[in-house]
Amino acid sequence: MGIIINIDVMLAKRKMSVTELSERVGITMANLSILKNGKAKAIRFSTLEAICDALDCQPGDILEYESEKEE
Known part of the structure; x- marks a missing residue:
């Protein structure tokens, strides 16, 4: 497996959407999706x-x- 990305878990704990995280961090939805899917x-x-x-x-x-x- 290697490195596992748990962004989905933290988003759920913080009750935050992927869109909101993308805006706060300043990265595109596509790049955030690549990151959170482990790609x-x-x-x-x-x-x-x-x-x-x-x-x-x-x-x-x-x-x-x-x-x-x-x-």
Whole structure:
């Protein structure tokens, strides 16, 4: 799996729409969709900071690592 993006979880907890987050962060809906669906190859720290600020959370609330090894 690798890195899991939990933006949907934080949006639900904050009762915020994807559109509102997009406007607050200043990124397009298309780029936010790519990020939240786990299709992004990278994220800028400034974007991560803006998302955390808008959602009032920590990076660890959004990003999660899951080992690809089967135990």
